[in-house]
Amino acid sequence: MTNLFKLTAVSSLVLASMTLPMHAVATDTIAVTEQNYNQAAAAKYMGNWDKHGAEKGIVHLPALVPAGNKAPVVRMNQDSLYSAAIAHADKDGFIHVTIDEFENESGTQDVYTSVHILDENSASPMYKVGPGEYSVKIDTDFAFIIFRAGVEDKSDVTNALAAQSRFHVDYSGTEEFSPQGYVAPNYDVAQRDAMTKKLKQEFLEAGEDFFYVESLDAADANNGRQMRSNAQGWGGMPIEVGVSNIYRNTKQFEGSVCQTTTFQEPDNKYFTSITLYDAAGYMLDTERFSINSYEWDKNADGSVTISFGCGDDAPNNLETNGEDFNYTVRNYGASHDVEYDLFGGRELKYLAGGAVNPDHK
Structure with missing residues (x-):
């Protein structure tokens, strides 16, 4: 799993x-x-x-x-x-x-x-x-x-x-x-747009977590990681367990094949959600591009499987319409386990042929 x-x-x-x-x-x-x-x-x-x-x-x-x-x-x-x-x-x-x-x-x-x-x-x-x-x-x-x-x-x-x-x-x-x-x-709009495009690409290639600071006096404020986070997802916040949210993002995945991920549901205080995005950071324009823990179905063992581009019969299927995507998991009132990243979930398994994609571990 x-x-x-x-x-x-x-x-x-x-x-x-x-x-x-x-x-x-x-x-x-x-x-x-x-x-x-x-x-x-x-x-x-x-x-x-x-x-x-x-x-x-x-x-x-x-x-x-x-x-x-x-x-x-x-x-x-x-x-x-x-x-x-x-x-x-x-x-x-x-x-x-x-x-x-x-x-x-x-x-x-x-x-x-x-x-x-x-x-x-x-x-x-x-x-x-x-x-x-x-x-x-x-x-x-x-x-x-x-x-x-x-x-x-x-x-x-x-x-x-x-x-x-x-x-x-x-x-x-x-x-x-x-x-x-x-x-x-x-x-300067042209300079800002060019830098934003560059930083967004660097963020996806790095596969790193979002990083935000409380003030410019905070450790690592104004570093490259904060800039990349603001380019790809402006408006986040520092971690405060049980209060604030932890946002985690994936690399780009191929949208033309059926893929899934399975995970143990985190013990977030409020709720959890998953949303699909394009490379620019906008939500995919499909019939179903997001799901949250109020609505997803659990497996018999309590775990959760999310499907991507696998059809209506697949568990908790999100539609890609063949478009490449990345996704963000939002943890509202994040738990300690989420803080320490014990849940992973950035790995997807190809169902066609049963092969595991080695590029997204």
Whole structure:
């Protein structure tokens, strides 16, 4: 039996139909280098959300994120409905957010909720799960704030939609110190795109785990691994067992053959998911490109088999439509076993001819 595990980010068909307000961009062009790539990546993705008004109020996405490059951020998924905001720190450098308690509204059930703070350095100083009033000091003027409302059944997002009303952001820092809102630094787009393409390829070739830091003062901040992670999957967080998420990714696999992986289900506190991506980091545009532990079927011994391009009769089959793919395993409230990578799962077994692919061990 092979074992498994690997990576987060935001949602929606609604983005294509939203009216885009004008947003500010600095005039002076900044060259993109290895020294500022993480800042350039943050400016790109924060700028994407700024276009939708996230600097003025929380943008709630009422639909699951679309497959393909219609998504506003790479490595997005359908595990949650997302809400996003951009806010300026207060006079002491703090960001303040709230998740209200579940009030058992008629016809709704409580779901997984979390809030994730990223700064303009692509660092992640805070990830919290569940109701509470949270504050965190950031190293930059603005923060990007992501709320998640968990989706257990992709055919019914009623509970997740209800949870979005429980999310709140304190915008008083923006009103006091930057009433004009967030102004995205004007990094050279061609240079950033070229470096992103290079780093994405290096990430897949290395077959390494995603790596994120709490601040620029953290060990290994601004190293090549962090840059590659932000290129292939911007918006992750450092590991905090039982609270934050661990994202693990695979190399590219051939999509034209039936392949499977089998693993013991990890003891994550909340849930686990697997999502298929293309080489650019966007979800494969197929009928079924993701699955989570709420919905997958277990084997008689309690293990889980995931099939890739094997047909509807195969256990927990994800469709590739013949397209080469990599996949991310997201561990929500990751366990110690997942932290120490005891589950593997990056190995796939070819069923055609029964041969094991030696290139992906």
